[in-house]
Amino acid sequence: MSLGYVLKEGMAGLNRARLAAFTSVFSLFVAVLLVGVLSRVGYNAYEVMQILKQQVEVEVFLQNIDDRTSQEIRDRIESETIVAELSYISRDSASKIFQQDFGIGSDALADLQFLPASYKVKIVENAEITQIDSLVQQVSGFRGVDEVRFNQALLQTLESRTETLFIIGGAIGAFILFVAMVLVFNTIRLTIYAKRDLIRAMKLVGATNSFIRRPFLVEGMMQGVIAGTAAAAIVFGLFEWVVPQVVPQLGVLSWPFGRWYFLLGAILILSILMGWWGSRWAARKFIRETKVYTTN
Structure with missing residues (x-):
């Protein structure tokens, strides 16, 4: 045909x-x-x-530790496969950020240096909640880590x-x-x-x-x-x-x-x-x- x-x-x-x-x-x-x-x-x-998921960060607040311990924590966090980027915020930088966020009247509190140093951890795009939660639990047990914050409810x-x-x-x-x-x-x-x-x-x-x-x-x-x-x-x-x-x-x-x-x-x-x-x-x-x- x-x-x-x-x-x-x-x-x-x-x-x-x-x-x-x-x-x-x-x-x-x-x-x-x-x-x-x-x-x-x-x-x-x-x-x-x-x-929006990329804007969800894990914040790792540190105790009053020396630079060597801080670097060890950084190395261990960066070795995790779901970590895309890690940035360090010193006590001085944290005070400046506090002043910028809260404006007038915050100088006196910032001068007290009560804010701890911390790491901000950005997670890779395709990471699952269970993987992030596992990372949070693991980092929380590191020596020198005071607290780990993660907005799990928002991601869920x-x-x-x-x-x-x-x-x-x-x-x-x-x-x-x-x-x-x-x-x-x-x-x-x-x-x-x-x-x-x-x-x-x-x-x-x-x-x-x-x-x-x-x-x-x-x-x-x-x-x-x-x-x-x-x-x-x-x-x-x-x-x-x-x-x-x-x-x-x-x-x-x-x-x-x-x-x-x-x-x-x-x-x-x-x-x-x-x-x-x-x-x-x-x-x-x-x-x-x-x-x-x-x-x-």
């Missing part, structure tokens, strides 16, 4: 049931558009969560909200895609029903189910191309022009993997796959069930 025949019959199928085809294309368009928007929002939410809240966001977004996206695929299925089914006499005739002259099925697969994929192209264009315009104009602060948020074409390409490919799968589902089912009647 020539490629030209397959494409011609696939395009003709869009004209045979125009209302059903339009409904299918529009549903696919809405589905992949929403999935694209959810993916971009979900990625940016994850990006923001990672930035961030991880919990991120997980909830992905679960809800994934469930919504899967449901939308399933509904769109069912509509493609129904559209191809109507097209097959409209061509049932031709299909019977083709079977009588020896055409296989695979031969008959290919134009319908092309029709479903064409629906996916139309819907995916329109959805990708809307997503690009929305996040490149509309959102930065309405909310300028969100204009700094990046596309997944730093380039717009990764997400838009994924939208188009997803739409084509959904059109192909829905048409394949319908074609395999109803072409096989189309009976051939012969006269004795």
Whole structure:
């Protein structure tokens, strides 16, 4: 079977049931558009969560110890794999920070030198709460360490909200895609029903189910191309022009993997796959069930 025949019959199928085809294309368009928007929002939410996680620090307050003991503590902390950066804050530096934070009236307290020296520990991006908690417990037992502070509640809240966001977004996206695929299925089914006499005739002259099925697969994929192209264009315009104009602060948020074409390409490919799968589902089912009647 020539490629030209397959494409011609696939395009003709869009004209045979125009209302059903339009409904299918529009549903696919809405589905992949929403999935694209959810993916971009979900990625940016994850990006923001990672930035907030980087701001969560472990503070190690030291006792009145000598420089050698302080250096030993530093070396042991830096040897941990989840430690990204470590900075030392002396007693004098702590007093200056106290004065800057509390302003007028804090000079007298700062002069008392009651603030201890400390280390501020920044954690790597992908560290889990259990790893950080294990580090806190370990450092707390070091000789010369007075106290270790870590805002565990904040980090747990961030991880919990991120997980909830992905679960809800994934469930919504899967449901939308399933509904769109069912509509493609129904559209191809109507097209097959409209061509049932031709299909019977083709079977009588020896055409296989695979031969008959290919134009319908092309029709479903064409629906996916139309819907995916329109959805990708809307997503690009929305996040490149509309959102930065309405909310300028969100204009700094990046596309997944730093380039717009990764997400838009994924939208188009997803739409084509959904059109192909829905048409394949319908074609395999109803072409096989189309009976051939012969006269004795």
